[in-house]
Amino acid sequence: MESRILQLIAALRASGVRVSLAESAEAFAAVNLMGVQDREFFRLSLRATLIKDARDIPTFDKLFPLFFGAGGPLPLNNVSEDLTPEEASMLAEAMRQLAERLRGQLQRLMDGKPLSREELEQLANLVGLNNIEDLRYQNWMAQRMERALSFPEVRDALEELMQALAQMGMDRQRLEQMRDLIQQNMQGMRQQLSQFAGERIAENLSSQPRDEGVDGLMNRPFKALSDGEKKTLQREVRRLAAALRTRIALRQKRAKTGQLDAKATLRANLKHQSVPLEIRHRDRTRKPKIVVICDVSTSMRFCSELMLSFLFALQGQVRKTHAFAFIDHLEYISDEFTGTDGNAAVSHVLRRLPSGHYNTDLGHALHNFVDEFLDTLNGQTTLIIVGDGRNNYNDPRIDLFNLMSRRAARTVWLNPEPPDMWGSGDSDMRQYAPLCGAVFKVGNLNELTAAVNDMLAG
Amino acid sequence: MAENIFQSVPELKKALSGQQYISSDEIATITFLANNLGKPLLAEGPAGVGKTELAKALAGATGRELIRLQCYEGLDETKALYEWEYAKQLLYTQLLRDKLNDALSKAESLSQAADRLAAEEDVFFSTRFLLQRPLLRAILSDQPVVLLIDEIDRADAEFEAFLLEILSDFQVSVPELGTLAAKHRPFVILTSNNTRELSEALKRRCLYLFIDYPTLEEELAVVHLKVPALNEKLAREAVDFVQRLRRADLRKSPSISETLDWAHALVALNAQNLDQPTLEQTLSVLLKHETDLAKVKRQMSHPPSRPRYPDELNRFSGN
Numbered sequence: 001m002e003s004r005i006l007q008l009i010a011a012l013r014a015s016g017v018r019v020s021l022a023e024s025a026e027a028f029a030a031v032n033l034m035g036v037q038d039r040e041f042f043r044l045s046l047r048a049t050l051i052k053d054a055r056d057i058p059t060f061d062k063l064f065p066l067f068f069g070a071g072g073p074l075p076l077n078n079v080s081e082d083l084t085p086e087e088a089s090m091l092a093e094a095m096r097q098l099a100e101r102l103r104g105q106l107q108r109l110m111d112g113k114p115l116s117r118e119e120l121e122q123l124a125n126l127v128g129l130n131n132i133e134d135l136r137y138q139n140w141m142a143q144r145m146e147r148a149l150s151f152p153e154v155r156d157a158l159e160e161l162m163q164a165l166a167q168m169g170m171d172r173q174r175l176e177q178m179r180d181l182i183q184q185n186m187q188g189m190r191q192q193l194s195q196f197a198g199e200r201i202a203e204n205l206s207s208q209p210r211d212e213g214v215d216g217l218m219n220r221p222f223k224a225l226s227d228g229e230k231k232t233l234q235r236e237v238r239r240l241a242a243a244l245r246t247r248i249a250l251r252q253k254r255a256k257t258g259q260l261d262a263k264a265t266l267r268a269n270l271k272h273q274s275v276p277l278e279i280r281h282r283d284r285t286r287k288p289k290i291v292v293i294c295d296v297s298t299s300m301r302f303c304s305e306l307m308l309s310f311l312f313a314l315q316g317q318v319r320k321t322h323a324f325a326f327i328d329h330l331e332y333i334s335d336e337f338t339g340t341d342g343n344a345a346v347s348h349v350l351r352r353l354p355s356g357h358y359n360t361d362l363g364h365a366l367h368n369f370v371d372e373f374l375d376t377l378n379g380q381t382t383l384i385i386v387g388d389g390r391n392n393y394n395d396p397r398i399d400l401f402n403l404m405s406r407r408a409a410r411t412v413w414l415n416p417e418p419p420d421m422w423g424s425g426d427s428d429m430r431q432y433a434p435l436c437g438a439v440f441k442v443g444n445l446n447e448l449t450a451a452v453n454d455m456l457a458g
Numbered sequence: 459m460a461e462n463i464f465q466s467v468p469e470l471k472k473a474l475s476g477q478q479y480i481s482s483d484e485i486a487t488i489t490f491l492a493n494n495l496g497k498p499l500l501a502e503g504p505a506g507v508g509k510t511e512l513a514k515a516l517a518g519a520t521g522r523e524l525i526r527l528q529c530y531e532g533l534d535e536t537k538a539l540y541e542w543e544y545a546k547q548l549l550y551t552q553l554l555r556d557k558l559n560d561a562l563s564k565a566e567s568l569s570q571a572a573d574r575l576a577a578e579e580d581v582f583f584s585t586r587f588l589l590q591r592p593l594l595r596a597i598l599s600d601q602p603v604v605l606l607i608d609e610i611d612r613a614d615a616e617f618e619a620f621l622l623e624i625l626s627d628f629q630v631s632v633p634e635l636g637t638l639a640a641k642h643r644p645f646v647i648l649t650s651n652n653t654r655e656l657s658e659a660l661k662r663r664c665l666y667l668f669i670d671y672p673t674l675e676e677e678l679a680v681v682h683l684k685v686p687a688l689n690e691k692l693a694r695e696a697v698d699f700v701q702r703l704r705r706a707d708l709r710k711s712p713s714i715s716e717t718l719d720w721a722h723a724l725v726a727l728n729a730q731n732l733d734q735p736t737l738e739q740t741l742s743v744l745l746k747h748e749t750d751l752a753k754v755k756r757q758m759s760h761p762p763s764r765p766r767y768p769d770e771l772n773r774f775s776g777n
C-alpha cells in the first residue's frame with residue numbers, strides 16, 4: 001500500500017502538481033488516522049493532504065482510480081450457463097464451424113473469463129504500452145490492445161455465430177439475450193483493458209525521472225518552446241514577479257520622506273524615556289505601483305503569452321498594477337487578471353485581442369492611454385512597456401510618450417529585439433529609447449531575469 | 459496536541475448539523491482530519507458557500523470561543539498579533555516616578571543605580587502592557603479556541619509569511635518577551651476566495667478543502683433547515699432556479715446566503731409560486747449586478763414559451 005501511495009505521489013509530481021516531502025509525510029499520517037477500509041475516506045485523506053490547489057483536483061481525480069482501482073473489473077457473465085442441453089449442443093455445433101483462431105477469443109467471451117495478468121503483460125509488450133508516459137494515450141493504447149485481441153473480427157464472427165444459431169432454429173428471444181450478455185462481457189473486457197492501460201501509464205509516469213529543471217530552458221528563445229516548457233517557465237516567471245515585488249517594496253520602504261508617524265516614534269523612543277531622539281516617518285510609498293502596457297500584435301505573438309503570464313503574476317503580487325494590452329488601440333486588461341487561473345486569463349486576453357486583423361499602432365494606443373488613464377501615472381509609478389516598437393509606419397507619438405515617461409517615476413522598456421534591429425523597417429525604437437530610464441532586450445527568460453534584477457538594482 | 463473532541467466523522471457531522479450547518483461528507487471528513495492531525499484547515503471556494511460559517515459552526519459544536527481575524531490589504535502584525543500600550547506605559551512611568559526615585563536614591567554609585575533600574579525594567583515590558591490582538595489572544599488563551607483567519611487572500615503576501623510561524627509551530631515571537639507558545643493548540647481555519655495565488659509555504663502547512671456550490675439536494679436541505687416556513691414545492695422550485703442561474707454566464711453567481719435571503723423574501727411576500735411578477739420583484743435579492751439583472755429579466759420576458767430558466771434561454775440569445 002505504501003509503495004502504491006508513493007507511486008501516486010510520483011505520478012502527481014510528474015503531472016505537474018507540486019507535492020513537498022512534508023505533504024507526503026502528512027498524507028501517510030492522515031491515512032494512518034483514517035484507515036484504508038473506507039475508500040472515500042481514504043481518497044479524501046490523500047486529497048486534502050496532497051492537493052492544495054483547486055486546479056489540481058481534476059488531475060488527482062484522474063490518477064487516484066488508476067492506482068487504487070475502481071473496485072476490480074466488472075463481473076462477467078457465463079452465457080452458456082443456463083442453456084438447455086439441446087441449446088448447448090447447438091451452440092457447440094455452431095462454434096465448431098468457426099475458424100480456429102477466433103474460437104479462443106469467443107470462448108473467452110462466452111465463459112466470461114477476464115484477462116489474466118500475464119495475458120495483459122503480453123499485450124502491453126505487444127503494443128508498446130511500457131514506453132508511454134502520457135495519459136492522453138490511454139484510450140489509444142486500449143484500442144490497440146483490443147485490436148491485438150482481434151476484437152473487431154470477434155465481433156463479426158459473433159454475428160455469424162448468431163446467424164448460424166438462428167438458422168439452426170434457436171429461439172429468437174434466447175438469441176437476443178445471449179447477444180446482450182456477450183456484449184456486456186465484451187464491454188467489461190474493454191474496461192479491463194482501459195483500466196490496465198491507465199494504470200500502466202500512471203506507473204510509467206511515477207517512475208519517470210523528475211524534470212531536469214529550468215536551467216536548460218532559460219536560454220532558449222521564446223520562439224522555440226513547447227507547451228510543457230512554457231508551463232515550467234510560467235512557474236519561473238511567477239517566482240520572478242514575486243522577487244520584483246519584494247525588491248520594489250523594500251526599495252520604496254527605505255525611502256522615508258513621509259509624514260511623522262507618532263505611534264512608531266513613541267514606540268521607538270521608549271528606550272530613551274520617550275525623549276524623541278529617533279523620528280519615525282510613515283512610509284507612505286510602501287506599496288509599489290506598476291503600469292504595464294503590452295504589445296500583443298502579430299510580431300510579438302510568440303512571446304506575448306509568456307509576457308502576459310508575467311504581467312498576471314506581477315498583478316498577483318502587486319495589487320496596484322494596471323495592465324493594458326494593445327494592437328491598434330488600448331484595452332484595459334487588469335479586470336481579466338483577477339482570480340488565480342493565469343492560463344485562462346492569458347488566453348482570454350489573447351482571444352479578446354485577436355492578431356492578424358489590425359495594424360499595430362502604438363501611437364494610437366498611447367493616445368488612448370493619455371486620454372483615459374493618465375491619472376494612473378504618478379510619482380510612485382513604474383511604467384513598463386513590453387513591445388518591439390514596430391509601429392507600421394504610424395505616428396509614434398513621441399510627444400505623448402515623453403509626457404508619460406515624465407509623469408512616471410521610472411520608465412522601463414522590454415524589447416524582444418536586439419538593439420541592432422532597432423530603427424530598421426517600421427521600428428521606432430530608436431526614438432522611444434532615449435525617453436526610457438532603461439531598455440532591456442528580453443528574448444528569453446534569462447534575459448527577463450536579468451532585466452528584472454537590473455530594474456531592481458537601478 | 460490538539461484535543462480531539464470528535465472520535466469519528468459521523469460524530470463530527472452530527473455535531474455540525476446540531477449547529478444548523480449541513481456538511482457534505484467531504485467537508486466533514488477533511489475537517490475531522492485537520493482536527494485530529496492538529497493542522498490548520500485552508501478552505502477555498504467561491505464567495506458565500508459557507509466557509510466562514512463552517513468555522514462558526516465548529517466553534518459552536520465544540521463549545522470553544524471563536525476568535526476571528528478579518529484580513530485586509532495593509533494588515534500588519536501590530537493589528538493582527540500584538541501592540542505595546544504606549545499610553546499606559548507612559549502613564550505608569552509618570553505615576554511611578556516617586557517610587558523609582560526612592561529605589562534609585564539609595565544607590566551609592568551610578569552603576570548601582572543602573573543595576574537597580576535594570577531590575578525594575580521588566581515591569582515595563584511585561585504582558586501587562588501588551589495589547590493582545592486576535593492571533594496572540596488565540597495563542598495565549600487558557601481555553602482551547604477556534605481561530606478563524608478570514609479571507610487570507612486579501613492580506614499582503616508579507617503577512618502570509620508572518621503567519622507561517624503560527625501555523626506550523628503554534629507560537630509567536632515577541633522580541634521583548636521571547637517566544638510565546640500556545641497553551642492549547644487552537645483549531646485554525648483559513649478561508650480564501652481565490653482572488654490570488656497563495657504562497658506554496660502557506661499551502662504546505664495546511665490541509666486543503668475546496669468547497670464548491672452545493673448540489674440541488676444539499677442546497678434544498680439547507681433551505682429547509684434555515685427557512686422552514688417556505689413550503690416544500692416552492693423551495694424546490696426556488697433552489698432549482700438558483701442552480702440554473704449559477705450555470706448561466708453572470709458576473710456574480712448567487713451564493714447560498716443569497717438563496718437563503720431570497721427564501722426569506724419569498725416567505726415575507728407570502729408567495730405561492732414563482733410567477734413572473736414575484737420573480738421580478740425579488741430578483742434583486744439574488745443578483746447584485748445591474749447587468750446581470752437586466753440580462754436575466756430580458757431572458758425571462760423574451761421568448762415567452764419558457765419564461766423561467768435563463769440558461770435554457772441562452773441558446774436563443776445569440777443575437
